[in-house]
Amino acid sequence: xxxxKDELKSLLPLSPATLHILLALAAxxxxxxxxxxxxxxxxxxxxxxxxxxxxxxxxxxxxRGLVNEAPRRSANEDPRRRYYRLxxxxxxxxxxxxxxxxxxxxxxxxxxxxxxxxxxx
Amino acid sequence: xxxxxxxxxxxxxxARFRDRFGDEMLCVFDEAGRDRAPRLFADAALSxxxxxxxxxxxxxxxxxxxxxxxxxxxxxxxxxxxVDLSLARGSRWHDRLAxxxxxxxxxxxxxxxxxxxxxxQAVAILAGIRKTEAQKRHAQSHNAPRSAPDxxxxxxxxKG
Numbered sequence: 584x585x586x587x588k589d590e591l592k593s594l595l596p597l598s599p600a601t602l603h604i605l606l607a608l609a610a611x612x613x614x615x616x617x618x619x620x621x622x623x624x625x626x627x628x629x630x631x632x633x634x635x636x637x638x639x640x641x642x643x644x645x646x647r648g649l650v651n652e653a654p655r656r657s658a659n660e661d662p663r664r665r666y667y668r669l670x671x672x673x674x675x676x677x678x679x680x681x682x683x684x685x686x687x688x689x690x691x692x693x694x695x696x697x698x699x700x701x702x703x704x
Numbered sequence: 705x706x707x708x709x710x711x712x713x714x715x716x717x718x719a720r721f722r723d724r725f726g727d728e729m730l731c732v733f734d735e736a737g738r739d740r741a742p743r744l745f746a747d748a749a750l751s752x753x754x755x756x757x758x759x760x761x762x763x764x765x766x767x768x769x770x771x772x773x774x775x776x777x778x779x780x781x782x783x784x785x786x787v788d789l790s791l792a793r794g795s796r797w798h799d800r801l802a803x804x805x806x807x808x809x810x811x812x813x814x815x816x817x818x819x820x821x822x823x824x825q826a827v828a829i830l831a832g833i834r835k836t837e838a839q840k841r842h843a844q845s846h847n848a849p850r851s852a853p854d855x856x857x858x859x860x861x862x863k864g
Contacts, residue, residue, distance in 0.1 A: 615728050616735045633744060634732040635751020638725040639759070663731035 591672075594647070597680045600640050603630060605649065605677040608669040612653040615641075618667070641667060649673030706741050707733065713748040718760045 597605070607613060607621035615637055622632045644650040645667075653668035669677070710733050714726045733744055756762050 616732045619732065619736075631743065633747025633751070634725075634729045635747045635754070638721070638729060639751065639754060642721070642724065661731055663727040665728055 591676055591679055594649075594676050595680055595683060597676070598640075599630065600632060600636055601644065602677075602680060603632065604637065604640055604644065605669060605673055605680075608650060608667060609674070609677060612656075612666045612668045614664045614666050616664075644673070649676055706738070710741075710744065710748060713745070713752060716752055717755050721755050721759070 603622040603625060604618055606625060607618045613621060615634060619632050619634070619637060622630060641650060645652065648670055650673055651668050651670050653666040655664070655666060707730075711730060714722060714729050717726065729748070733741075736744060
């Protein structure tokens with residue numbers, strides 16, 4: 584358990600690409616192009632993930648056990664398509680990073696509020 | 705044409721990555737459409753660099769080769785410097801020997817006849833010096849006032 588916690592901490596903070604990929608897989612299993620479209624939607628087009636970056640990250644994530652390969656949805660689909668699924672460990676890592684980001688956001692809000700109030704006066 | 709170029713870029717990736725994700729990358733290219741092709745080309749080129757330089761063992765081999773070359777250069781330089789030093793020392797010693805008339809040329813082969821001739825000359829010179837000294841003492845003893853004879857000088861004179 585201690586080892587898993589240390590392993591989890593060692594993965595944080597997540598890189599923007601990893602965070603977006605895990606977030607894209609949080610709701611459902613997706614194939615590569617599906618992940619790219621979901622990342623573009625989440626970031627409102629600000630973060631464009633190319634296949635090279637995507638598969639480089641997916642290779643690392645599957646190796647570390649954060650993402651697993653999922654079965655194909657239907658036989659009619661392009662056989663080259665492969666689906667990916669967030670593992671239980673991957674979900675814990677994502678939750679831990681989101682918690683960290685929440686704390687960062689809270690600190691940022693506290694730090695920025697005096698500046699905002701002084702700007703308004 | 706664009707697809708062939710993109711496929712060629714994928715083919716240039718390391719086999720590990722190409723075998724695992726090559727078909728999927730081409731599938732994404734087919735699905736993304738022509739509009740996104742320039743961005744996908746740039747991404748594939750970056751991916752190519754990333755996979756060869758960072759993910760494969762090429763950087764380890766490259767850094768190993770660079771370190772080995774540097775070590776070899778350092779060793780070669782120090783060895784060459786050492787050789788230069790020894791050569792310089794040798795040449796200085798050789799110059800000193802050459803300038804000294806008593807020692808002569810160290811590298812010349814040993815000539816026994818010349819050694820005997822030079823030794824005979826040296827003995828003759830020493831004998832001449834001794835003879836001159838003895839004559840001097842003899843003259844001094846004759847010119848000196850008559851007193852108790854110096855035993856050492858008389859013995860010396862007898863020996864000469």
